[in-house]
Amino acid sequence: xxxxxxxxxxxxxxxxxxxxxxxxxxxxxxxxxxxxxxxxxxxxxxxxxxxxxxxxxxxxxxxxxxxxxxxxxxxxxxxxxxxxxxxxxxxxxxxxxxxxxxxxxxxxxxxxxxxxxxxxxxxxxxxxxxxxxxxxxxxxxxxxxxxxxxxxxxxxxxxxxxxxxxxxxxxxxxxxxxxxxxxxxxxxxxxxxxxxxxxxxxxxxxxxxxxxxxxxxxxxxxxxxxxxxxxxxxxxxxxxxxxxxxxxxxxxxxxx
Amino acid sequence: xxxxxxxxxxxxxxxxxxxxxxxxxxxxxxxxxxxxxxxxxxxxxxxxxxxxxxxxxxxxxxxxxxxxxxxxxxxxxxxxxxxxxxxxxxxxxxxxxxxxxxxxxxxxxxxxxxxxxxxxxxxxxxxxxxxxxxxxxxxxxxxxxxxxxxxxxxxxxxxxxxxxxxxxxxxxxxxxxxxxxxxxxxxxxxxxxxxxxxxxxxxxxxxxxxxxxxxxxxxxxxxxxxxxxxxxxxxxxxxxxxxxxxxxxxxxxxxx
Numbered sequence: 001x002x003x004x005x006x007x008x009x010x011x012x013x014x015x016x017x018x019x020x021x022x023x024x025x026x027x028x029x030x031x032x033x034x035x036x037x038x039x040x041x042x043x044x045x046x047x048x049x050x051x052x053x054x055x056x057x058x059x060x061x062x063x064x065x066x067x068x069x070x071x072x073x074x075x076x077x078x079x080x081x082x083x084x085x086x087x088x089x090x091x092x093x094x095x096x097x098x099x100x101x102x103x104x105x106x107x108x109x110x111x112x113x114x115x116x117x118x119x120x121x122x123x124x125x126x127x128x129x130x131x132x133x134x135x136x137x138x139x140x141x142x143x144x145x146x147x148x149x150x151x152x153x154x155x156x157x158x159x160x161x162x163x164x165x166x167x168x169x170x171x172x173x174x175x176x177x178x179x180x181x182x183x184x185x186x187x188x189x190x191x192x193x194x195x196x197x198x199x200x201x202x203x204x205x206x207x208x209x210x211x212x213x214x215x216x217x218x219x220x221x222x223x224x225x226x227x228x229x230x231x232x233x234x235x236x237x238x239x240x241x242x243x244x245x246x247x248x249x250x251x252x253x254x255x256x
Numbered sequence: 257x258x259x260x261x262x263x264x265x266x267x268x269x270x271x272x273x274x275x276x277x278x279x280x281x282x283x284x285x286x287x288x289x290x291x292x293x294x295x296x297x298x299x300x301x302x303x304x305x306x307x308x309x310x311x312x313x314x315x316x317x318x319x320x321x322x323x324x325x326x327x328x329x330x331x332x333x334x335x336x337x338x339x340x341x342x343x344x345x346x347x348x349x350x351x352x353x354x355x356x357x358x359x360x361x362x363x364x365x366x367x368x369x370x371x372x373x374x375x376x377x378x379x380x381x382x383x384x385x386x387x388x389x390x391x392x393x394x395x396x397x398x399x400x401x402x403x404x405x406x407x408x409x410x411x412x413x414x415x416x417x418x419x420x421x422x423x424x425x426x427x428x429x430x431x432x433x434x435x436x437x438x439x440x441x442x443x444x445x446x447x448x449x450x451x452x453x454x455x456x457x458x459x460x461x462x463x464x465x466x467x468x469x470x471x472x473x474x475x476x477x478x479x480x481x482x483x484x485x486x487x488x489x490x491x492x493x494x495x496x497x498x499x500x501x502x503x504x505x506x507x508x509x510x511x512x
Contacts, residue, residue: 025298027441029436031434046282178287179287180287195430198476
């Protein structure tokens with residue numbers, strides 16, 4: 001189902017927007033030749049980092065502060081296949097005392113929209129691990145980069161609550177899960193969530209929309225469980241549970 | 257230990273060599289900020305594919321034939337860290353009725369060698385799965401691209417035979433393991449091999465040399481086992497075993 005057909009890339013790029021060209025590399029694609037959702041998520045985070053650093057509010061500027069991803073929604077009309085070129089735009093739309101909103105748009109080389117994403121971030125002090133008001137740093141300069149008029153045509157994060165969860169996956173967090181921050185990489189969760197579905201399911205279904213909520217970190221050696229419940233046909237709620245029983249991640253996956 | 261300090265990048269690139277510039281992206285790095293060996297392996301395969309396709313002996317030219325990786329050895333004096341730029345060269349040195357040799361060199365921006373790799377490939381008919389003599393295709397044109405004078409200063413593949421193997425890892429092959437060819441991705445094996453070591457071991461050791469031999473494919477749903485034996489201090493033999501008891505991969509890892 002194509003929903004974004006009528007959305008076209010703006011002719012001019014506003015200075016508040018960063019646009020980068022990406023190629024879907026063969027080794028970033030799954031068995032169906034489509035770019036994987038986890039790799040696409042990494043591209044989003046990379047471009048977000050470049051956008052923020054170039055405007056002096058990235059982690060390279062802040063040093064003792066860091067942006068922490070709280071919610072991410074990605075919705076794709078079509079996923080690029082190997083060797084496809086596409087462009088990825090990102091910008092920020094609003095900020096409050098606790099959260100900052102960042103949007104993403106993806107276009108094919110003809111300028112037709114193929115997907116959008118929206119995300120919510122907290123700025124935290126790396127020492128105290130407490131959130132900071134983003135307007136309290138750099139004399140509130142972040143405000144000038146907000147671009148609320150440029151909106152994405154997808155629904156924001158939804159509420160995820162399971163009533164009859166079933167355990168479908170167990171995994172001990174290991175070396176290749178762990179990123180620069182010392183905990184399970186936020187995009188690696190997406191791989192684990194997708195691994196809860198048999199290859200045959202992936203053969204006959206395409207992930208249209210990913211909604212993911214991050215609430216706690218996992219570390220090397222943690223045995224994680226993934227619980228799952230079907231909410232509607234091909235719409236799945238999942239929860240990654242830490243050894244202490246707390247949720248690390250909740251997610252809603254919509255296949256078509 | 258630096259072994260490659262005296263090796264410098266040639267000023268001129270021979271037309272038989274392809275050189276590509278690479279950046280170590282943050283999401284391709286492990287907890288120690290170094291590029292992971294699996295991602296480096298993907299870069300090698302990508303550049304090898306580009307080199308072969310540009311010279312009309314890549315899989316995009318052949319269609320019904322494919323290059324299959326049989327052996328790969330990578331040895332790194334130093335591994336790039338996040339945001340590092342490096343250049344990657346590849347070329348072929350020799351071919352025989354069954355096997356073709358391909359070499360790789362990696363240089364830092366100052367032209368100092370940081371690592372080398374050597375690999376052995378078979379050309380197979382995708383329908384019969386049987387190897388083909390590479391001189392029998394395209395009127396033997398491959399021969400003109402051989403560059404035997406440009407050698408790499410590392411030892412070739414070694415013999416790997418365990419006498420007292422210990423099972424250290426089990427894994428059911430899943431969605432994110434499977435690549436475009438429908439089997440466990442050759443570079444994903446490297447991740448699984450490295451996951452056989454605790455994070456604490458990775459904290460205090462660096463993988464200097466990887467030697468890997470591919471002998472059979474693994475498919476989604478296969479429960480693989482990894483056996484391991486220490487050959488010498490910090491030198492490990494590993495074997496990935498398929499459900500039928502046959503070896504899919506054997507490997508020798510040298511840490512320092």
